[in-house]
Amino acid sequence: MAISFNSTREPETASLNTTPRGSRLHIAIFGRRNAGKSSLINALTNQRIAIVSDVPGTTTDPVYKSMEILPLGPVVIIDTAGIDDVGELGSLRVEKAMGVLAKTDIVLLVVDPEKGVGAYERDLIRRAEGVPVLGVVNKIDRYPDAANENWSERLGIPVVAVSALTGQGIEKLKQELIARAPRDWTAPTIVGDLISPGDTVVLVVPIDLAAPKGRLILPQVQTIRDILDHDAMALVVKERELKKALAGLKQPPRLVITDSQAFLKVAADTPPHVPLTSFSILFARYKGDLPALAAGALAVDDLKPGDRVLIAEACTHHRVEDDIGTVKIPRWLRQRVGGALEFKWVSGMELPADLADYKLVIHCGACMINRREMLHRLMQARSAGVPVVNYGVLIAHIHGILKRALEPFPAARQIIEEGEGL
Amino acid sequence: MAISFNSTREPETASLNTTPRGSRLHIAIFGRRNAGKSSLINALTNQRIAIVSDVPGTTTDPVYKSMEILPLGPVVIIDTAGIDDVGELGSLRVEKAMGVLAKTDIVLLVVDPEKGVGAYERDLIRRAEGVPVLGVVNKIDRYPDAANENWSERLGIPVVAVSALTGQGIEKLKQELIARAPRDWTAPTIVGDLISPGDTVVLVVPIDLAAPKGRLILPQVQTIRDILDHDAMALVVKERELKKALAGLKQPPRLVITDSQAFLKVAADTPPHVPLTSFSILFARYKGDLPALAAGALAVDDLKPGDRVLIAEACTHHRVEDDIGTVKIPRWLRQRVGGALEFKWVSGMELPADLADYKLVIHCGACMINRREMLHRLMQARSAGVPVVNYGVLIAHIHGILKRALEPFPAARQIIEEGEGL
Numbered sequence: 065m066a067i068s069f070n071s072t073r074e075p076e077t078a079s080l081n082t083t084p085r086g087s088r089l090h091i092a093i094f095g096r097r098n099a100g101k102s103s104l105i106n107a108l109t110n111q112r113i114a115i116v117s118d119v120p121g122t123t124t125d126p127v128y129k130s131m132e133i134l135p136l137g138p139v140v141i142i143d144t145a146g147i148d149d150v151g152e153l154g155s156l157r158v159e160k161a162m163g164v165l166a167k168t169d170i171v172l173l174v175v176d177p178e179k180g181v182g183a184y185e186r187d188l189i190r191r192a193e194g195v196p197v198l199g200v201v202n203k204i205d206r207y208p209d210a211a212n213e214n215w216s217e218r219l220g221i222p223v224v225a226v227s228a229l230t231g232q233g234i235e236k237l238k239q240e241l242i243a244r245a246p247r248d249w250t251a252p253t254i255v256g257d258l259i260s261p262g263d264t265v266v267l268v269v270p271i272d273l274a275a276p277k278g279r280l281i282l283p284q285v286q287t288i289r290d291i292l293d294h295d296a297m298a299l300v301v302k303e304r305e306l307k308k309a310l311a312g313l314k315q316p317p318r319l320v321i322t323d324s325q326a327f328l329k330v331a332a333d334t335p336p337h338v339p340l341t342s343f344s345i346l347f348a349r350y351k352g353d354l355p356a357l358a359a360g361a362l363a364v365d366d367l368k369p370g371d372r373v374l375i376a377e378a379c380t381h382h383r384v385e386d387d388i389g390t391v392k393i394p395r396w397l398r399q400r401v402g403g404a405l406e407f408k409w410v411s412g413m414e415l416p417a418d419l420a421d422y423k424l425v426i427h428c429g430a431c432m433i434n435r436r437e438m439l440h441r442l443m444q445a446r447s448a449g450v451p452v453v454n455y456g457v458l459i460a461h462i463h464g465i466l467k468r469a470l471e472p473f474p475a476a477r478q479i480i481e482e483g484e485g486l
Numbered sequence: 487m488a489i490s491f492n493s494t495r496e497p498e499t500a501s502l503n504t505t506p507r508g509s510r511l512h513i514a515i516f517g518r519r520n521a522g523k524s525s526l527i528n529a530l531t532n533q534r535i536a537i538v539s540d541v542p543g544t545t546t547d548p549v550y551k552s553m554e555i556l557p558l559g560p561v562v563i564i565d566t567a568g569i570d571d572v573g574e575l576g577s578l579r580v581e582k583a584m585g586v587l588a589k590t591d592i593v594l595l596v597v598d599p600e601k602g603v604g605a606y607e608r609d610l611i612r613r614a615e616g617v618p619v620l621g622v623v624n625k626i627d628r629y630p631d632a633a634n635e636n637w638s639e640r641l642g643i644p645v646v647a648v649s650a651l652t653g654q655g656i657e658k659l660k661q662e663l664i665a666r667a668p669r670d671w672t673a674p675t676i677v678g679d680l681i682s683p684g685d686t687v688v689l690v691v692p693i694d695l696a697a698p699k700g701r702l703i704l705p706q707v708q709t710i711r712d713i714l715d716h717d718a719m720a721l722v723v724k725e726r727e728l729k730k731a732l733a734g735l736k737q738p739p740r741l742v743i744t745d746s747q748a749f750l751k752v753a754a755d756t757p758p759h760v761p762l763t764s765f766s767i768l769f770a771r772y773k774g775d776l777p778a779l780a781a782g783a784l785a786v787d788d789l790k791p792g793d794r795v796l797i798a799e800a801c802t803h804h805r806v807e808d809d810i811g812t813v814k815i816p817r818w819l820r821q822r823v824g825g826a827l828e829f830k831w832v833s834g835m836e837l838p839a840d841l842a843d844y845k846l847v848i849h850c851g852a853c854m855i856n857r858r859e860m861l862h863r864l865m866q867a868r869s870a871g872v873p874v875v876n877y878g879v880l881i882a883h884i885h886g887i888l889k890r891a892l893e894p895f896p897a898a899r900q901i902i903e904e905g906e907g908l
Contacts, residue, residue, distance in 0.1 A: 242845055248637075250700075262730055264721075269716050285702050288710075288722055292693050297721040297731050299686075302714050306683055309719050314734050 088130065088252055089245055090165050094188055095174030097146030100202035103228035104174055105141055108133050108238070126164050135353030135439055137251050142168060156179045161191065170244045171197040173221070178203070179220060189221060196244040199223030200237060203231050239443045245436040251350045254290040255321070258339075258472050261295035263318035266310065268303050270326045282431070283343050287321060306333045319472065321346065324456055327465045341469045344397050344429065344456020344479030349473065351430045352438045352454065356446070358476040360453030361461040362483035363424050369403025370421040374450075376441070377411040377434040388455060393426060415441055419448035427454045438447060510674055511554065511561045511667055514586050517596030517611055519568030522624035525650035527563055530555050530660070548586050555859055557775030558664060559673050564590060577863060590645055592666045593619040599632030600625070603641060610619070611643060612762065618666040621645030622659060627652050638825065661865045669859040673772045676712040677743065680761075681896050683717035685740035688732070690725050692748045705765050705853070706837055708742060728755045734876070741894065748879055749887045763891045766851065766878020771895065773852045774876065776858045780876030780898040783847050783883040784905035789823025793845040797871075798863070799833040800855040815848060818884050839871035849876045 093101045127143045161358050171192050171213065175181055189197050204211045204225045211225035224240055226233030244321050259265060269284055291298040301309045305328040310316065316338050322330040324342045334340050348357050375389050386392060394407050410416055425445050430438040445452045460466040470477035515523045531553050549565045564586050580660040593614050597603055611619050621641055621728040626649045627634045633647035646662055648655030680689060691706055705864065713720040723731045728836050740761050744752040746764045746834035756762050772780050797811050808814060832838055847867050852860040867874045
């Protein structure tokens with residue numbers, strides 16, 4: 065019986081599946097038949113109507129499935145056929161497995177505690193050389209003692225114990241997946257999924273003292289490049305020239321993207337029917353998990369005087385006068401809350417262990433860390449039950465522009481709308 | 487009597503004098519009255535109608551003059567009043583001199599051989615600390631022996647002997663000026679002098695395998711920034727979208743700038759009345775001396791089989807298959823000349839001493855060296871009497887597109903037109 069998947073979750077945009085396969089994280093699932101590979105995929109992707117079969121599949125060809133795992137974003141799951149025997153991989157299976165491994169970023173090796181591990185698992189781990197292999201001991205709902213066995217020592221790889229059925233351990237598994245993503249792993253596109261070939265996108269780039277001498281900042285350059293990569297056109301202007309730029313186009317642009325600091329002026333000059341967002345929002349999505357950060361913005365409204373707030377920056381930097389993290393944001397929040405808050409600042413590569421003691425984490429824009437690291441931090445906070453917002457999303461919220469800036473992102477915008485409805 | 491200057495030379499563009507003063511090289515001229523400061527300025531700038539006075543001036547305030555020194559480009563000459571006495575600087579003069587020095591990149595200290603040097607010169611050199619001082623012994627037409635005196639040893643600074651009257655030593659002086667320019671000295675603008683506020687400039691940026699992952703190359707970014715700095719708008723497109731981009735504008739753009747490799751397609755898609763140039767041409771001007779490089783392109787047509795050609799690259803780089811400097815250019819030139827040429831390749835920071843033995847120097851695009859270094863090299867070749875062309879200008883010439891690409895640059899274009907007329 066063929067296994068098919070139908071996503072029940074609205075992706076960020078309708079054209080998500082046009083993302084080129086090459087830039088998605090490729091996760092291959094190996095394991096013996098009935099180890100629970102399909103249930104695990106469902107648990108990772110929150111699929112509700114997926115069909116899970118107890119009848120062993122008949123195909124031996126791996127199936128490539130484009131889907132979304134939150135907060136990882138779009139991925140390709142390579143679903144390999146399970147095997148029955150406990151011996152080493154046969155030559156045909158070896159050939160197929162090697163073909164899969166060549167395209168894989170991370171291997172999930174699913175283990176059935178009832179059947180244990182043997183030559184098959186060891187053979188696969190040996191052949192995967194260079195590709196990180198993460199063991200997943202499934203069915204710990206049925207075999208609770210299995211979670212305490214020393215699988216990791218026996219296989220020589222890290223192992224996570226999960227129940228695909230109850231969801232136990234799935235968050236931890238996602239964290240481990242993120243930790244093993246390639247260093248240069250990025251989301252498939254910054255803006256390409258929001259536009260069509262031939263579209264014009266207007267980029268508003270204020271030139272002030274903070275702009276680097278004779279250059280543009282990297283997120284602006286990356287956005288222009290992404291627009292070109294999607295066969296569209298980038299019209300780059302300062303905020304003062306925006307009106308003139310729009311007036312010079314025969315058709316309105318598909319999208320306007322502005323630096324956050326010019327948002328209010330740009331919003332006033334952009335016709336209401338033209339979608340508008342900011343570089344900060346685009347990069348919050350590109351580097352992290354936009355719906356989670358939108359939820360974090362709502363948590364700002366629940367702050368009360370005396371609450372503890374952690375301000376986390378990924379790197380140490382020279383603090384200018386009126387520094388955003390140490391001066392501006394604390395000032396805004398105190399005014400909003402109407403009283404003192406207990407701020408703590410951290411910078412560097414790790415979030416503190418006492419995350420759960422904070423009411424909110426406010427994270428920097430993550431310009432110096434990669435998507436893998438930012439998602440790792442978001443997962444840490446999620447595990448601790450603390451909402452996280454980043455600078456860009458927070459500032460948009462404080463200025464009352466977040467809802468308009470999230471218009472192109474229905475899932476994140478819905479969170480704000482639901483928050484407003486409460 | 488006030489001294490005034492009227493340029494007889496057509497600058498590259500009419501709006502040259504709108505160049506912000508801050509980005510021009512500032513050269514202050516100090517020296518005793520009648521040492522020949524004004525004549526020296528005339529000699530450096532090739533001014534023909536400037537008025538040179540033998541009557542000592544009465545003002546003591548320095549005069550700032552924006553003018554062009556080829557091949558340095560637009561500069562500010564700070565013309566200080568001469569002094570009569572031979573003592574140290576008086577307190578008012580010290581104050582004025584210090585004010586000038588604070589704005590100065592290079593000091594030219596003009597010495598009259600008849601009067602010699604004394605406390606005035608030594609005092610000024612001492613006070614100029616941090617600002618390079620170049621001695622200029624003038625009037626060697628009248629005092630030929632002065633060129634052989636040990637001025638440099640006596641003053642502790644480098645000294646060039648010149649005759650402002652005959653022009654002797656002026657080339658050498660320009661070389662020394664270039665050598666002392668600040669490391670980060672650039673031309674005042676890449677494209678800003680060709681456009682007006684509110685203009686739209688179309689940039690054609692092919693995305694091929696040579697494009698850096700997820701970015702644009704630096705000259706493209708610098709050009710966008712320069713357009714924004716001049717209150718204009720940059721419409722960035724791939725060559726395939728150019729036609730659509732032009733069709734979407736209510737008014738034709740002021741200028742189209744393309745990557746050289748797409749020039750022929752872009753020229754076909756750009757209406758004849760819209761000026762068109764390439765990033766290579768813009769940066770040949772920005773980094774060097776465009777008229778000199780245009781003259782170098784013409785020298786290609788004079789090459790004969792057996793001629794020696796020097797191919798100079800400023801840095802060593804990984805050579806790809808079909809490398810431009812070692813494979814493509816030699817192949818083109820052999821085909822054009824109809825026989826073998828004797829090529830020599832050099833890379834690194836110095837041009838060889840035997841420059842005069844070559845019929846042509848072909849220089850790389852200078853992406854890794856600054857304007858000061860590129861101009862120094864151009865001057866070296868000029869002294870040796872060898873024409874120089876760079877990769878971008880040469881390729882445009884070989885492809886028959888140089889004349890169109892030089893349309894926005896009358897001085898350089900005139901050289902090509904005159905060359906064609908011969």
